[in-house]
Amino acid sequence: MAEPTQIAETISLTTLTPHTTELVLRPIEHPLSFKPGQWISLQLPVGDHPPLNRAYSLAEPPSATGHLTLVFDHVPGGKGSGYLSSLKPGDRIPLSGPYGHFVLPDSEPQHLLLIGRYSGLVPLRCMLRSLAEQGLLPSSTLIAQAPTTAEQLYHEEFMALAATHSNFQYLPFVSDGPDSHAETVDVIKHIAGNGRRVTPMIAGVKAFARPLRALLMELGFDRREVKLETYD
Ligand SMILES: Cc1cc2nc3c(=O)[nH]c(=O)nc-3n(C[C@H](O)[C@H](O)[C@H](O)COP(=O)(O)OP(=O)(O)OC[C@H]3O[C@@H](n4cnc5c(N)ncnc54)[C@H](O)[C@@H]3O)c2cc1C
Known part of the structure; x- marks a missing residue:
């Protein structure tokens, strides 16, 4: 440092x-x-x-x-x-x-898959705002997990972004623990398991982020292809 x-x-x-x-x-x-x-x-x-x-x-x-x-x-x-x-x-x-190296890829991905839990959404939001402000938002999905509906960080902003950008999909989920995310797993399998070239980026506490990286590796991603930012 x-x-x-x-x-x-x-x-x-x-x-x-x-x-x-x-x-x-x-x-x-x-x-x-x-x-x-x-x-x-x-x-x-x-x-x-x-x-x-x-x-x-x-x-x-x-x-x-x-x-x-x-x-x-x-x-x-x-x-x-x-x-x-x-x-x-x-x-x-x-x-x-x-x-930090948790930054957007240099070349435009075929599909950007952003996955965050709670304050883990903060760096992903920064990326999305930057891309949208420059008119460079690629085909992308944001999976956003929150502990309660009241704690859905940037919910209205992401809804508005999805409403104005047809290539951006916002998928919010609520689950009280970082590891109880069956719906998140299903969506990831659907998006990343169909042979499309996907760039996955995951942020949040380890209990959330690490099992999802393991899932993506089971789906055929190399460990280095899954960008991770863990908070704890
Ligand atoms: C690269 C990086 C970026 C980070 N960015 C953010 C950010 O944008 N916003 C943010 O709120 N925090 C962020 N953090 C976490 C932050 O640095 C602190 O760890 C967090 O604020 C908790 O510190 P504390 O002293 O209040 O709690 P501590 O006494 O250190 O307690 C930590 C415990 O609280 C739990 N916990 C709940 N929420 C968090 C959280 N957000 N981060 C870590 N542990 C948590 C964990 O179970 C952990 O064991 C980041 C961490 C890293 C390494």
Whole structure:
């Protein structure tokens, strides 16, 4: 992690769902250039041995304001997310980045299969927004799993994207645990098991992401063909 640390100022906190918050930061020293899907590291003044380093994916593509938009879910008893919830506009946090290789392929895929659970949707949303803004959205499916209907992150936005882009399919599912996703499995088998060249990208906690990568490998994908971003 060679990227230098700099201070960022808190611009705003906005409630997105009962248990998720959007946090907008402004790097004070220099703007960050990043690719959709990448993440930054926040150094938080909490925990037994501060700073506590916590990674957060960028939720919005780079913008002229230089603001960085993050979204975090409120982990019960979580030191990092608990601290972020307590921030006020003007508060300062050291950050570094961008990091990560969970980014869109260089060449246009025949079909982009994005699969995310809860806050795992954050980097996928960033990619979709970037592609849609540039008029480059390829044939694509987003499988979005949420713990409850109230926690369906970006639900209206994804519905609107599907309504305006006939080549984009939005498939939301609700299941309380990360590993109870029979419908998700069926849909993946349908999309990725028919010989079409599919680029799969999965984000979320390991209990969600890893079994789905294993499923795709059973369907004939090479391990390296399945891009994964795990949060824990
Ligand atoms: C590359 C990367 C990108 C990430 N991007 C995001 C993001 O965009 N939004 C986000 O909310 N988090 C993201 N995370 C996770 C984040 O870094 C923290 O781990 C998370 O906020 C929990 O930290 P905590 O100190 O509050 O909880 P901890 O005390 O560290 O508790 C973690 C436990 O909470 C559970 N948990 C519930 N939700 C999460 C979650 N989202 N991530 C990890 N564990 C969770 C897990 O079971 C885990 O064992 C990312 C992690 C990585 C590695």
